[in-house]
Amino acid sequence: MKIMAQVGMVMALDKCIGCHTCSVTCKQVWTNRPGAEYIWFNDVETKPGIGYPKRWEDQVNNKGGWKLNKNQKLKLASGGRFSKLLRIFSNPNLPIIDDYYEPWTYDYETLTTAPVSKNGPVATAHSALTGKELDLQWGPNWEDDLAGAPTRALNDPNMAGLEEKVKMSYEQAFMFYLPRICEHCMNPSCVASCPSGAMYKREEDGIVLVDQQQCRGWRFCVSGCPYKKVYFNHKTSKAEKCTFCYPRVEGGQPTICSETCVGRIRFLGIVLYDVDKINEAASTKDPTKLLDAQLDLFCDPFDPKVIKQAEADNIPQDWIQAAQKSPVYALAKRYRVALPLHPEFRTLPMVWYVPPLSPVLEVIEPEKDGSTDPDNVFHAIDKLRIPIHYLANLLSAGDDEVIKNVLKRLGALRSFERKRQLSGTIDDSLGAQVGLGSADLDDLYQLLAIAPYDRRYVLPIAHRERGDELLLSQGTCGIDFESISVSKDNPQKLESVPIEFRRRK
């Protein structure tokens, strides 16, 4: 047994209002520069929808993540090391820019230089790749709020098994938002796919990064990640990805997307896990059992044996304490209301989601005793607007029971709180039906509904005294910049081969 710490995030999808503030602030901080225009480390997708890049969830074609081979051994879905090297000159599984979207900017100058005319001038869109005028047919967030869903939503890979039931007519339409960042997986297939060894997981906090000095642009990480959260910067020819805002996290501050989240849907914390069991857990045969396998990896931070082992493995005291207060551990393991995104990709992702409740679709039939208690959520679970199986395809490898159990807990929580607040009674039976005590429900309510900043974000500060190298990396943030002199006529033209700068001590 060897214990390591890992940062994680939980997003409560019920609370996401789809405002895209997270995406915008992330972009401003990380990807607002040439070559990265199309890159969104954080993006918010409307589900159902094909997503960004298009159909990223379709691993039959994309070959991202891991799979079990005939001998039940864990293999990269895109093939072994040798076959990869043979495909190094042209990676067949790489998405191209149109799968994301062709980035553009507007010709703002026309607005000020246009001659006087009856109609106001228009700033037309110009491709950031070619400089040519662009007829916009697809873009970031093109499917926002189900735009185009009648023609596209059935193409969503999560619709598998639902095509017959859901016709995407207005009466049946359902939607919710799915904000996505890199999962900072415990078993990252991007790292495994990088032939240069430029990608790595940080031992101290599990953040997955790309060493910009060592990346040689072989692009296997991009296709290897099943979540398509490694991107290729077309100017620098290097891979880039979400950094979990590590310069902020090291200082105990939440990531930018969390800090600025309007709906306060995000929770950050660490979990302690047993790194020796990773391979075994990711090799669990039945995909629907991967959730339990991953939960088994999370060590109970109150268990004296775990604490002793953590200390032996150089986990500092304040990190163990942070693990005890971790909202991620609480939501995922203690209360079991958070679920990993697509566990069947076998990367053991660490950004989890509390599935959304949704309005009840049909009139609830009276129960046998004639009551139609609007609080009787258990009765309504099967009639929610968002099909259970859709959520199951997204969050539990297709196992409806897992989703039902979580939704029941969330429903019980609502009823419990409503009763308490409206009539002042504490109904212990509600918690009992979903295996939680009333004190648990109250804690869950505090956490999900009204948790203040320091309860949502519990991040221990990095132990800088342990590294004298940290000062040297001051001012750098994991992503380097190419010095490009932009030519006026052609904003995409590289004027010089970059040499000389970017030197780190």
Added chain:
Amino acid sequence: MTSFEIIIWTVLPYVAITIFIVGHIWRYRKDKFGWTSRSSQLQEKKILAWGSNLFHYGALAAIGGHVIGILIPQSWTQAVGISESLYHNFSAYAGAIAGLVTFVGLVILLYRRISNSRIGPTTTSVDLVVYSLLTILIILGLSMTIGVNLLGPTYNYRPTVGVWFRDIFLLNPHPSLMANAPELYQLHAFLAWFLFALWPFSRLVHVWSVPVWYIGRPYILYRSRYKTPPLGEPSLVESYPNTSNPKID
């Protein structure tokens, strides 16, 4: 032997080799960030799949042919019983195939670069020089292999060009060997030195990064932020090896 010949067949090679070595050291130390394949597959991948595979596999075969033909002395191949005519036929046919494959790949890649408005703008001026040199070198190489050796009068370059090339590295230059070679061979060799001199400053550096050691490496890599262990505490470096488990194969 004229001083012109000495300059071209002795001085030029040594200058090129020096630039090649010093240039690489300098580039690697100063510009690891710019050291990449500069792939444009993100912008276009259908034509690339043909062009890039043909070009690279053809080039690998052609490089192998150069190693056999130039670096290995004729006496060695004869010692293992390969007669000159056997060698000649092999090198002419295999060389012609490799050269043609490379050439077709290169033409596809150049076509892609010129015709695709997304790729054109990514071309740097160094790229232009490299592509021009490569095109000329490959055409010359093809004329030698196909025009001279396969269909033409044939020319045994191993006792002349081969020996001249090796002697440069043995610090015992013999420019006269090259001075008497046919013009095609002279031009090919002459231009090749410019390619070598340009190598460290171009995208060609990615050749040295072919990640063969990926084979046999553990899949998941871990790195520690803390390089130096703190005083009085157990060494983090020791207990956290650079690449540790889980080992997945």
